[in-house]
Amino acid sequence: MRGITTGCGLLIIALTLAVGGFLIIRGTVTFTVFRHSVSEFLFSPNWDPVDSAGGYGGHVGAAVYICGSLMTCALALLIALPFSLAAAVFMTEISPRVGAGFLQPTVEIFVGIPSVVYGWVGLTVLVPFIKNVFHAPMGGFSVLAAGIVLSVMIFPTITTISADAMRAVPQSMRTAAYGMGATRWQMIRGIVIPTAGDGILTGVITGLSRAFGEALAVAMVIGKTRAFPKNILYPTSNLTAAIAADMGNTASGGEYNQALWTMALFLLLISLFFIILIHLIPAIRKRRAES
Amino acid sequence: MKNNTLRAFAAAAALLVAVSMAGCGSVTGVPTDTAASAAPATAAPATSAPAATSAPAASATGAAATTAAGTAVSGSVTASGSSALLPLAQEAAKEFMATNPDCSVVVNGGGSGTGLKQVAEGSVDIGNSDVFAGEKLDASAAQGLVDHEVCTITMAPVVNSTLGVTNLTTDQLVSIFTGKTTNWKDVGGPDKAIMLVTRPSSSGTRALFRKWALNGQDEASNAALETDDSGTLLQTVQQNDGAIGYVALSYLVNAEGVQAVSIDGAEPSLENTNNGTYKVWGYEHMYTRGDGSAASQAFISYITGDVFSQKLESMGYGVTAKLSADAAAAHRN
Numbered sequence: 367m368r369g370i371t372t373g374c375g376l377l378i379i380a381l382t383l384a385v386g387g388f389l390i391i392r393g394t395v396t397f398t399v400f401r402h403s404v405s406e407f408l409f410s411p412n413w414d415p416v417d418s419a420g421g422y423g424g425h426v427g428a429a430v431y432i433c434g435s436l437m438t439c440a441l442a443l444l445i446a447l448p449f450s451l452a453a454a455v456f457m458t459e460i461s462p463r464v465g466a467g468f469l470q471p472t473v474e475i476f477v478g479i480p481s482v483v484y485g486w487v488g489l490t491v492l493v494p495f496i497k498n499v500f501h502a503p504m505g506g507f508s509v510l511a512a513g514i515v516l517s518v519m520i521f522p523t524i525t526t527i528s529a530d531a532m533r534a535v536p537q538s539m540r541t542a543a544y545g546m547g548a549t550r551w552q553m554i555r556g557i558v559i560p561t562a563g564d565g566i567l568t569g570v571i572t573g574l575s576r577a578f579g580e581a582l583a584v585a586m587v588i589g590k591t592r593a594f595p596k597n598i599l600y601p602t603s604n605l606t607a608a609i610a611a612d613m614g615n616t617a618s619g620g621e622y623n624q625a626l627w628t629m630a631l632f633l634l635l636i637s638l639f640f641i642i643l644i645h646l647i648p649a650i651r652k653r654r655a656e657s
Numbered sequence: 658m659k660n661n662t663l664r665a666f667a668a669a670a671a672l673l674v675a676v677s678m679a680g681c682g683s684v685t686g687v688p689t690d691t692a693a694s695a696a697p698a699t700a701a702p703a704t705s706a707p708a709a710t711s712a713p714a715a716s717a718t719g720a721a722a723t724t725a726a727g728t729a730v731s732g733s734v735t736a737s738g739s740s741a742l743l744p745l746a747q748e749a750a751k752e753f754m755a756t757n758p759d760c761s762v763v764v765n766g767g768g769s770g771t772g773l774k775q776v777a778e779g780s781v782d783i784g785n786s787d788v789f790a791g792e793k794l795d796a797s798a799a800q801g802l803v804d805h806e807v808c809t810i811t812m813a814p815v816v817n818s819t820l821g822v823t824n825l826t827t828d829q830l831v832s833i834f835t836g837k838t839t840n841w842k843d844v845g846g847p848d849k850a851i852m853l854v855t856r857p858s859s860s861g862t863r864a865l866f867r868k869w870a871l872n873g874q875d876e877a878s879n880a881a882l883e884t885d886d887s888g889t890l891l892q893t894v895q896q897n898d899g900a901i902g903y904v905a906l907s908y909l910v911n912a913e914g915v916q917a918v919s920i921d922g923a924e925p926s927l928e929n930t931n932n933g934t935y936k937v938w939g940y941e942h943m944y945t946r947g948d949g950s951a952a953s954q955a956f957i958s959y960i961t962g963d964v965f966s967q968k969l970e971s972m973g974y975g976v977t978a979k980l981s982a983d984a985a986a987a988h989r990n
Binding site for chain 1: 766767768769770771774792793794795798850852857858859860861878879880881882883884885889892893896897900
């Protein structure tokens with residue numbers, strides 16, 4: 367029994383390392399073999415890699431894609447966070463019975479909806495809506511559409527994790543706050559949210575890393591125009607959409623293909639960064655509390 | 658206990674290898690029939706260079722197959738690649754299997770690059786591609802692959818049917834797709850902003866359109882929407898009255914709300930493709946290693962054969978054998 371569980375654990379570790387190692391090997395070819403600089407990849411908007419086996423000499427500036435990923439995620443967070451916090455507060459503080467019996471399961475169903483469904487609904491409802499209401503220049507395909515679709519996708523993640531953190535706030539702290547004459551709103555604002563802060567932040571980061579890695583739903587509504595958007599009604603492109611669009615057709619081992627692998631490696635590094643951040647939060651908090 | 662741990666380690670190692678191989682793209686969902694893939698080694702002299710098969714030769718093998726249609730073949734054929742060819746290949750596979758019940762044909766998409774890579778590696782029997790193998794593979798990998806030009810595919814510019822533009826000159830088309838012309842009124846249409854809808858830069862459809870419709874000029878990627886597939890492109894053009902894009906004729910068979918645009922007065926149709934007046938078309942390729950297994954050969958002959966040709970045209974693809982000499986000569990690189 368112990369052997370099996372140990373084996374499974376080791377397998378997961380081995381798999382993760384294998385995927386990571388593979389991405390590092392493939393993703394660094396852009397820099398080692400094709401001699402592009404890391405700063406070109408990160409900051410140049412000039413994307414024109416050569417798509418033929420062994421051909422090179424193009425440009426691999428992925429700044430538009432990176433910027434697109436960052437913008438859509440930031441917008442999604444901006445939209446989702448107020449709703450998530452409000453829902454979590456309602457579920458834990460205002461109406462725990464409705465929250466636990468009705469709202470929580472509903473929110474959890476959201477997590478199970480496949481991303482292609484979100485994308486499709488976005489494409490058929492949201493995109494025409496943005497076109498008609500805001501008169502978006504490119505038929506409604508926009509950063510705004512991508513941000514809204516993503517916000518719906520990360521809303522349940524942030525809500526569930528935040529609600530769990532709020533539930534973990536000791537009842538005695540609430541009682542103490544009421545005892546000092548605090549109103550319910552003062553108690554929520556002054557006691558529950560700050561105390562659950564770590565948990566909320568964990569939820570936010572988990573949501574963000576999901577948003578960053580989401581490809582399908584975003585690709586369907588972002589428009590995939592390779593340019594910085596003038597405002598949120600303009601289309602742009604992002605890392606995952608670019609990889610998904612070109613991975614099957616590019617010549618294997620060519621400059622284009624390797625540049626896509628570099629983008630994949632970059633995505634992995636970002637999500638690693640998020641995960642490390644989640645693990646660091648309690649330690650940072652603790653140190654700050656001590657000093 | 659120790660033994661168990663060791664076994665788990667071995668399993669982990671095996672999976673690790675499998676994963677890294679899958680990442681390299683050498684594993685397909687369907688295991689290749691060993692007997693079928695062993696056959697071409699003897700049957701195929703590797704001297705036949707890629708793209709050497711000319712159109713008349715392909716039609717000749719097609720005719721041979723139809724006369725021998727009585728004898729059913731057995732075995733299995735796996736194919737992957739081009740999404741433009743996918744609907745046709747799948748339909749052909751269905752009908753082929755109906756007449757050859759002992760033969761199993763599985764066709765997957767994945768893109769031209771994937772199809773060529775997998776056939777070169779031997780992980781599929783047939784690699785479907787919109788482009789010549791030499792454009793996506795290095796010379797050593799492309800060598801030994803035999804090109805079968807199974808059909809032609811015609812690309813048409815499409816606009817929203819409410820726009821009222823039905824003809825553009827090549828110069829106007831180039832100007833529109835390179836982002837120089839941004840309003841329809843400059844090319845004889847209504848006062849409406851032009852919305853470009855294109856395909857990803859690695860797409861075979863885009864490469865074909867760039868080469869034959871835009872005189873090799875690059876599209877303005879920084880001002881165009883990009884769609885992963887022709888279906889989405891059509892939908893986008895349907896929903897936006899200023900939009901222009903391009904799709905294969907096969908997508909226009911049952912399409913509503915879109916208008917195919919003539920180029921220099923030549924209407925995009927199979928007829929005009931065959932007689933050489935319409936220039937934006939290309940060959941769809943099926944590549945085999947060597948001449949391919951007996952089953953693969955039979956399948957390819959079936960697609961190019963007379964029996965299937967009617968179905969092929971009804972789906973919007975062109976029969977290679979019907980190309981006029983002029984049309985074929987204009988496209989010989």
